[in-house]
Amino acid sequence: MSAAEAQTLRDFSQDASLLALNTATLGHNLDGFGAGWSCERVIDACAERGLGGITFWRREIAPIGTPLAAFEARATEVGKRVRAFGMQVAGLCRTPFVVGRTTPQPLSAMFDDFKASIDMAAALGAATLTIVVGGVEPGHNLRQSLAMVQDRVGQMADYAAARGVGLGLEPLNPVYGGNRSCLTTVRDAVNMIDALSHPAIGLAVDVYHVWWDLSLAEQLQRLKPEQIHGFHLCDWLEDTEDFLLDRGMMGDGVADLKHLRAAVEGAGYRGLCEVEIFSKRSWWTKAPEEVLDTCVARFKEVC
Amino acid sequence: MSAAEAQTLRDFSQDASLLALNTATLGHNLDGFGAGWSCERVIDACAERGLGGITFWRREIAPIGTPLAAFEARATEVGKRVRAFGMQVAGLCRTPFVVGRTTPQPLSAMFDDFKASIDMAAALGAATLTIVVGGVEPGHNLRQSLAMVQDRVGQMADYAAARGVGLGLEPLNPVYGGNRSCLTTVRDAVNMIDALSHPAIGLAVDVYHVWWDLSLAEQLQRLKPEQIHGFHLCDWLEDTEDFLLDRGMMGDGVADLKHLRAAVEGAGYRGLCEVEIFSKRSWWTKAPEEVLDTCVARFKEVC
Numbered sequence: 001m002s003a004a005e006a007q008t009l010r011d012f013s014q015d016a017s018l019l020a021l022n023t024a025t026l027g028h029n030l031d032g033f034g035a036g037w038s039c040e041r042v043i044d045a046c047a048e049r050g051l052g053g054i055t056f057w058r059r060e061i062a063p064i065g066t067p068l069a070a071f072e073a074r075a076t077e078v079g080k081r082v083r084a085f086g087m088q089v090a091g092l093c094r095t096p097f098v099v100g101r102t103t104p105q106p107l108s109a110m111f112d113d114f115k116a117s118i119d120m121a122a123a124l125g126a127a128t129l130t131i132v133v134g135g136v137e138p139g140h141n142l143r144q145s146l147a148m149v150q151d152r153v154g155q156m157a158d159y160a161a162a163r164g165v166g167l168g169l170e171p172l173n174p175v176y177g178g179n180r181s182c183l184t185t186v187r188d189a190v191n192m193i194d195a196l197s198h199p200a201i202g203l204a205v206d207v208y209h210v211w212w213d214l215s216l217a218e219q220l221q222r223l224k225p226e227q228i229h230g231f232h233l234c235d236w237l238e239d240t241e242d243f244l245l246d247r248g249m250m251g252d253g254v255a256d257l258k259h260l261r262a263a264v265e266g267a268g269y270r271g272l273c274e275v276e277i278f279s280k281r282s283w284w285t286k287a288p289e290e291v292l293d294t295c296v297a298r299f300k301e302v303c
Numbered sequence: 304m305s306a307a308e309a310q311t312l313r314d315f316s317q318d319a320s321l322l323a324l325n326t327a328t329l330g331h332n333l334d335g336f337g338a339g340w341s342c343e344r345v346i347d348a349c350a351e352r353g354l355g356g357i358t359f360w361r362r363e364i365a366p367i368g369t370p371l372a373a374f375e376a377r378a379t380e381v382g383k384r385v386r387a388f389g390m391q392v393a394g395l396c397r398t399p400f401v402v403g404r405t406t407p408q409p410l411s412a413m414f415d416d417f418k419a420s421i422d423m424a425a426a427l428g429a430a431t432l433t434i435v436v437g438g439v440e441p442g443h444n445l446r447q448s449l450a451m452v453q454d455r456v457g458q459m460a461d462y463a464a465a466r467g468v469g470l471g472l473e474p475l476n477p478v479y480g481g482n483r484s485c486l487t488t489v490r491d492a493v494n495m496i497d498a499l500s501h502p503a504i505g506l507a508v509d510v511y512h513v514w515w516d517l518s519l520a521e522q523l524q525r526l527k528p529e530q531i532h533g534f535h536l537c538d539w540l541e542d543t544e545d546f547l548l549d550r551g552m553m554g555d556g557v558a559d560l561k562h563l564r565a566a567v568e569g570a571g572y573r574g575l576c577e578v579e580i581f582s583k584r585s586w587w588t589k590a591p592e593e594v595l596d597t598c599v600a601r602f603k604e605v606c
Contacts, residue, residue, distance in 0.1 A: 101541065135541060136557040142515065143559070174515040175478035178541040178557050184515045212445065212477040212487045238404065238438060238481040243546065254439040254481050256446070 005262035010270075012300055019299045020053035020090040021046050022232065022276035026291060027284035028057055035288045039078045045288065047085035049296050053272045054082055055091035055130075058120060068116050075123035083125065090128070090272050091168065091230060092121040097134025098152040099145050100179060114156050122163035127271075128229040129160070130168050130204055135179035145182040146192070154196050161200040168204035168229035169193060175243045186210055186219040193227055205264055206232035206276065208247055211255035217263035225268025231261065233275045233303055245280035249294060251302035261303065273303065308565035313573075315603055322602045323356035323393040324349050325535065325579035329594060330587035331360055338591050342381045348591065350388035352599050356575045357385055358394035358433075361423060371419050378426035386428065393431070393575050394471065394533060395424040400437025401455040402448050403482060417459050425466035430574075431532040432463065433471050433507055438482035448485040449495070457499050464503040471507035471532035472496060478546050489513055489522040496530055508567055509535035509579065511550055514558035520566035528571025534564065536578045536606055548583035552597060554605035564606065576606065 012018060023042055027034030037045075039060060046054055058064070061078060062071045082089050096113045097103045104110040121129040131153060137145040153167065160167050171189040172181035183189055189203050203223060210216055220228065235253030240246055250257055261273070275295045277283050283291050315321060326345055330337030340348075342363060349357055361367070364381060365374045385392050399416045400406045407413040424432040434456060440448040456470065463470050474492040475484035486492055492506050506526060513519055523531065538556030543549055553560055564576070578598045580586050586594050 141559040141562065142557070143517065143562075173478065174476055175543070175546055177515040178539055178543050182515075185517070188517060212480040214446065214488070214491060236481055240478070240481050241547075243478055244544075254445070256444040259444065259446075 005259065005266070008262055008266045009258065010265060012303055014300075016050045016296045016299055017052045018272055019051050019296065020055055020088070020272040020274040021051055021292070021295065022055040022091075022093070022274050023057060023060055024093070025275055025277045025283065025295065026288045028060055034284065037288055040081060043078070043081050043085065043087075045292055047087060049292055051087060051296070053088035053090035053274070055093065055126075055274055055276070056089070056124065057093045058117065061120065061124070068119060071120055072123035075120055079123065079125040088272065089124045089126040090274055092117070092124055092126040092129050094130040094132050097132065097180075099137045099148045099182060100134030101138055102179070103134050110152075111155070115159055118156065118160050118163055118165050121165045126165065128166040128168040128202070128204070130170055130230075132170055132172065133181050133183045135177065136182045142177075142182055146188060149183060150192050150195060153192075153201065154198070157196065157198040157200045161198070165200070166229050167201050169201065170204035170206060171209055172206075173209040173243070186213060186216055190219050190222050193223065202227040202229035204230040204232065206234075207255050207257065207260055208232070208234050208236060211236050211260060216260065217266060220263055220267035223267060225270070228264060228267060228269040228271070230271065231264045231269060231273050233257070233273050233299070234277045242280070245278045245284075247277045247279055249277060249279075249283060250275070250298040257303050273299070275299065308562060308569065311565055311569045312561065313568060315606055317603075319353045319599045319602055320355045321575055322354050322599065323358055323391070323575040323577040324354055324595070324598065325358040325394075325396070325577050326360060326363055327396070328578055328580045328586065328598065329591045331363055337587065340591055343384060346381070346384050346388065346390075348595055350390060352595055354390060354599070356391035356393035356577070358396065358429075358577055358579075359392070359427065360396045361420065364423065364427070371422060374423055375426035378423055382426065382428040391575065392427045392429040393577055395420070395427055395429040395432050397433040397435050398470075400435065400483075402440045402451045402485060403437030404441055405482070406437050413455075414458070418462055421459065421463045421466055421468050424468045429468065431469040431471040431505070431507070433473055433533075435473055435475065436484050436486045438480065439485045445480075445485055449491060452486060453495050453498060456495075456504065457501070460499065460501040460503045464501070468503070469532050470504050472504065473507035473509060474512055475509075476512040476546070489516060489519055493522050493525050496526065505530040505532035507533040507535065509537075510558050510560065510563055511535070511537050511539060511579075514539045514563060519563065520569060523566055523570035526570060528573070531567060531570060531572040531574070533574065534567045534572060534576050536560070536576050536602070537580045545583070548581045550580045550582055552580060552582075552586060553578070553601040560606050576602070578602065
């Protein structure tokens with residue numbers, strides 16, 4: 001990190017008020033992982049440690065298939081509790097895939113679920129709803145798939161804006177390009193955000209997905225600060241073999257975290273930094289208290 | 304593919320004279336894979352099918368640890384046989400890693416092995432020697448690691464040029480960034496080639512590593528045609544889960560092959576297109592004759 005970069009960085013060393021927890025980091029109670037903590041217990045544990053916010057996954061608020069009204073009632077309750085501690089609901093994960101083989105069919109079902117996810121985010125009071133766009137559309141090439149993404153996300157923008165929810169387009173590491181996100185670079189995401197040019201639509205930057213991209217700062221300069229909807233923390237482990245569920249804790253990998261943050265903050269970002277670690281072989285096997293304590297310590301030391 | 308792109312493409316539909324085989328595609332007799340074919344048998348099978356060239360791996364010419372003189376004697380024999388059929392030795396894989404945890408130590412051992420690999424390529428009469436640079440250097444960040452790569456590869460350039468061997472810098476998919484190649488984008492590779500500006504040093508473009516990169520054509524335009532040392536074919540399978548040994552046959556995945564080739568040929572490349580498929584669960588389990596026949600058919604149909 002250069003001296004100029006160092007000057008742009010906010011000071012994280014004193015407290016965790018700029019740290020948000022993405023609950024995936026605790027194993028979100030899926031597939032036998034996680035300690036089975038309720039939303040309330042997660043909220044209390046984050047508040048005790050002085051965090052600034054929490055990002056939830058839909059299935060943690062209510063089981064998949066819960067009618068929207070019941071989901072919204074529960075989301076309202078959860079959101080209130082977060083804010084009662086002076087924290088924010090930083091985000092909600094996530095929309096359905098909008099392209100690719102596993103996109104809900106017919107397409108009207110995808111749009112219905114997209115709208116429902118916006119309603120859920122609104123009920124939670126979440127600042128942003130994360131969009132993972134889905135893989136390359138069968139029978140179409142990469143560029144055509146991205147054009148479809150742009151069109152479909154664009155169709156949801158007014159609905160989101162009317163409910164005060166931001167839509168955060170998240171480019172994923174190119175290794176996910178086939179089946180999870182044909183949007184793989186910050187450059188392509190910024191191009192799309194530019195083309196859509198809608199107040200609801202911005203970018204989510206995740207260390208796991210962009211750590212290798214030396215054009216990050218240059219691309220982020222093309223955005224207005226308010227178009228950066230989030231900055232997600234973890235680390236890229238040197239010997240990553242499982243690219244789904246083997247993310248590293250900040251400081252344990254090869255990502256240049258302060259340099260990446262300098263790029264994001266140099267573009268004007270002043271929001272929370274959200275730790276999001278999928279880690280089947282390590283962090284998901286540990287007690288949530290230990291995971292949270294480590295997140296806070298590493299946030300202060302190495303981020 | 305646009306009409307303009309289509310116009311730049313060479314016609315592959317009639318024969319396989321612009322196709323080269325990277326022998327990894329046949330399982331190169333490693334770890335229980337491959338049919339145990341000798342170099343001679345591979346050469347004969349490629350010649351029978353009208354291929355234009357072959358790229359070998361060092362361990363196929365002679366076992367690891369073979370003294371250089373013995374290696375060179377065997378390489379000379381293999382190279383002669385390839386050329387006797389009117390084919391080229393398209394390349395040799397590969398140099399040692401020049402940075403990262405598994406780089407040979409002390410550094411003089413790395414340079415010695417790098418020089419030996421140049422000598423081996425020269426003995427084979429290989430047009431280019433592939434450089435996979437190695438992962439992020441311990442204790443250093445990505446940019447520092449790339450600067451070390453540039454310095455170390457630069458030190459080998461005159462040695463290579465004196466022996467008539469090109470050095471092909473190959474950026475790998477970002478998923479390999481931690482431990483195999485801190486050089487992950489064509490952009491960074493072109494920057495390095497520009498900075499080194501040496502007649503021996505160029506770029507190897509591999510579909511597996513760049514299929515997601517919509518800036519490919521723009522970046523390749525920065526190079527002279529002779530700075531493009533190779534174009535490697537395979538496909539990115541939609542549901543890639545193992546990113547080491549699960550590459551797809553051309554036509555079985557989501558890569559836009561003609562569009563990628565248009566970018567390479569639009570930048571003036573006229574060399575061979577080299578099929579290189581690591582496929583533990585599929586192609587490595589099949590008879591080499593079937594694999595070769597499929598490569599030729601797909602080359603004509605979909606590349």
